[in-house]
Amino acid sequence: DAKTTQPPSMDCAEGRAANLPCNHSTISGNEYVYWYRQIHSQGPQYIIHGLKNNETNEMASLIITEDRKSSTLILPHATLRDTAVYYCIVIVGGNKLVFGAGTILRVKS
């Protein structure tokens, strides 16, 4: 599975959009981009995934560049409860998950 690069931390004001970037320049054609988050001492929570097209669900939007070498997770109206570590993973479905260091998102009031 391709490697990803994420900034170690980001801050966001409550109520604002949080935009979390991820680079995956070695992604191959059959690999999906997945996002999970993990709130302290809890299990990882699935957020969203995509292959080529932009995706949106009730939690977030995923924007994937046309060349698929990078993506952005958007939380449209961040709340304090969105403070967590966010993991971007590139994976072929069914393979084991490998979490990198992720991005620590701190939402501040």
Place this chain on the structure above:
Amino acid sequence: DVKVTQSSRYLVKRTGEKVFLECVQDMDHENMFWYRQDPGLGLRLIYFSYDVKMKEKGDIPEGYSVSREKKERFSLILESASTNQTSMYLCASSLNGQGTDTQYFGPGTRLTVL
């Protein structure tokens, strides 16, 4: 919504004890996984199962065994707990391991071995 539950959130055991960690999913998923998560080491796969009574070793199976007698239940067994098995244990399940197959996690069990 997918629901994956784990038998305990926190567990304290003594060295040498036999430890059972249980995981149950309610979505009729074929695949189930056991990971451990340690600071600086990320997520590591211990065992996984793609069907009842089937199991496959992950990256770090030593000191662990698993059991899957029913589709919805996947148990992790520490035959003789040691202090280096102190960790956060995470169970996950996924539908069938094909294509876009999302893994859903339980809340985790934080195990301390004294």
